[in-house]
Amino acid sequence: MPGTGTSIADAEVMSEWLAALENTGFATWLRESGSIWAYPTVLTLHTAGMVMLVGMNWTLDLRILGVAPGVPLRSLDTLFRAMWIGFWINFVTGVMLFAADATTKGSTSLFMLKLGLVVLAVLASVLMRRSINRPEAPSRSIPVGARVYASVSLALWVAAIAAGRMMAYV
Amino acid sequence: MNEFVLFVRSTALSEWVRTAPWTWPALEIVHFVGMCLLLGVIGLLDVRLLGFLRSIEVSSLRKLLPFGLLGFLFSLISGVLFFVGAPDQYVRNPAFFAKVVFLLLAGLNAAYFETHSGERAIVTGHIEEAPTSFKVAGAISLFSWLMVLYWGRMLPFIGNAF
Numbered sequence: 592m593p594g595t596g597t598s599i600a601d602a603e604v605m606s607e608w609l610a611a612l613e614n615t616g617f618a619t620w621l622r623e624s625g626s627i628w629a630y631p632t633v634l635t636l637h638t639a640g641m642v643m644l645v646g647m648n649w650t651l652d653l654r655i656l657g658v659a660p661g662v663p664l665r666s667l668d669t670l671f672r673a674m675w676i677g678f679w680i681n682f683v684t685g686v687m688l689f690a691a692d693a694t695t696k697g698s699t700s701l702f703m704l705k706l707g708l709v710v711l712a713v714l715a716s717v718l719m720r721r722s723i724n725r726p727e728a729p730s731r732s733i734p735v736g737a738r739v740y741a742s743v744s745l746a747l748w749v750a751a752i753a754a755g756r757m758m759a760y761v
Numbered sequence: 762m763n764e765f766v767l768f769v770r771s772t773a774l775s776e777w778v779r780t781a782p783w784t785w786p787a788l789e790i791v792h793f794v795g796m797c798l799l800l801g802v803i804g805l806l807d808v809r810l811l812g813f814l815r816s817i818e819v820s821s822l823r824k825l826l827p828f829g830l831l832g833f834l835f836s837l838i839s840g841v842l843f844f845v846g847a848p849d850q851y852v853r854n855p856a857f858f859a860k861v862v863f864l865l866l867a868g869l870n871a872a873y874f875e876t877h878s879g880e881r882a883i884v885t886g887h888i889e890e891a892p893t894s895f896k897v898a899g900a901i902s903l904f905s906w907l908m909v910l911y912w913g914r915m916l917p918f919i920g921n922a923f
Contacts, residue, residue: 631918642801642910647801649797649798658824661818662817663817666817756789756790757786
């Protein structure tokens, strides 16, 4: 099959790169020091970031789906900002946790699935925000598209959490 | 192991949680989904009670509370099942003790707020400055729930490991 040789070479380069990442001083400290400030603290920050990211996203989804209609649409931008703070906390702590375990996580399809689900969930929320922020959108009613994106992001986060939890078992 | 632990472990429910292949991971998913829903709603309300996000009326935000309660039930039921499945992992674990203390604090604070100030929150519109009682309730709630999260996460790292 054409290209197979190249992809094997690519895979080798990739696994060497992952091993190098896993053997950096920081990744080794995170994994092996046994300090409460290493793995346990980064994992806790990753959980708190998830609560901010997913929790805020779900409250936004619920608002768009018609729960709490008294919450003004203009005020939602602040909630989107809080959601993004959670996202970046988890981006940084996620990279750290990945580095500590790079060879295992880098070759797990469940991890790739989790990343894919997170990307799609965030994308759905970005599209949801755009569809309610369009200048031509009526200020009172919520476009059908926004409701669809809200439902999709709500469901995708459940799937992303499930994939993340299952990583500890597979 | 004491008699209480042995008794809980001897129940059919405990056996099911421990031995059915997907119960523990499935319960963890439910526990985490519930946590995000609960802390998303409660955290937002707490931040509002502290005096931020004044463009949102407290009474409007309270419409989200049933969903926060739903999240709490998800986490509570799955949490109780964890305990029933492996009580020996929890009874002597100081992290579990701390988690339960902060859960009780969060619950008592919410009960006090609902019975003493919650009614006022319904009639309070765009208030210029949040009353001190709101700020105290919001601060206690936010801190307690973060501590519940923290000590829950510490369960496998402090005391007897999983």
